[in-house]
Amino acid sequence: MKNYDLIIIGGGPIGLACGIAATKANLNYIILEKGVLVNSLYNFPEQMTFFSTSNLLEIGDVPFVAHNDKPTRKEALEYYRRVYDSWKLNVQLYTPVESMTQTEAGYVLQTPKGAYKTSAVIVSTGFYDTARRLNVPGEELAKVRHFYDSPHPYVNQKILVVGAANSACDVALETYYKGAEVTMAIRSNEIYPKTKYWIKPNIENRIKEGSIKAYFESTVEEIKPHSVILNTPDGTVELENDFVLAMIGYTPDFNLFERLGIPVDEENHKKPIHNEETLETPLPNVYVAGVINSGLKTSKLFIENTRVHADMIIKDLKKKLAVTSE
Secondary structure, X not given: OEEXXXXXXXXXXXXXXXXXXXXXXXXXEEEEOOXXXXXXXXXXXXXXXXXXXXXHHOOOOOOOOOOOOOOEHHHHHHHHHHHHHHHOOOEEOOOOOOEEEEOOOOEEEEEOOEEEEEEEEEEOOOOOOEEOOOOXXXXXXXXXXXXXXXXHHHOOOEEEEEOOOHHHHHHHHHHHHOOOEEEEEOOOOOOOOOOOOOOHHHHHHHHHHOOOEEEOOOEEEEEOOOEEEEXXXXXXXXXXXXXXEEOOOEEOOHHHHHHHOOOEEOOOOOEEOOOOOOOEOOOOOEEEOHHHHHOOOOOOOOHHHHOOHHHHHHHHHHHHHHHHHO
């Protein structure tokens, strides 16, 4: 069983930033990633454009040069591969952490590829991998999608897009332009006000002209093999339907928190409990970094305002490890 000063769970941008900070501090570390490098970004839609500018996504003093002001998913994947190569980061891919046991010397993390011993842990797993659920009958049907990749499967299909924020509006527009018959189910009485400024007027105009049908103040009641039932202000409506794209957001992996023993604040958006200055959890030498720190308030933290977490944690951890070694 290999022994490390630090194990970082999650190989996304902030996990990589933590690896860079650990490298600078001469810590013996490994990053354990359950999927591919920057797995969350890999699962973004093919044609996605970031809201942030490329310089706000930079880590490790590696320049991010994009063709336009707003970089694309493809450019981001290439950039973080370059960061990985430039810093020669120690990343073990396809290695999900199943459990964590506290010992006198630190922690033992169990994975399908064996156990890992460590003095400290950083959890930086993001939230895009865990979709919010509609929790309605029929959600288990194969035609229901919580992640969106490409418009091609929906050509000439009747689709229902659930939601009214960036992802939902993006999906509704892209599938409409590629030949789908698009309907939207929107819980509120309007498109989300903070939708990207180049998307919001477009979707509103398509709805106004009738190209995309929108049911406001409406929710999904049931999903059937060839239809979907909505609760609307005018009563129950049943629509012919081929696919349901539930674009209602994502959450941190609370099941992982439970397996690791990290408590969450149930009354404060299920945020993992942590010290705001050091990001340490109630578990000694176990830290949380990145967007997961906002719990269910996933619109509060992003790559650009959590890049500093890596240095905050490593600064605190170096002090602790130095004291332990004396």
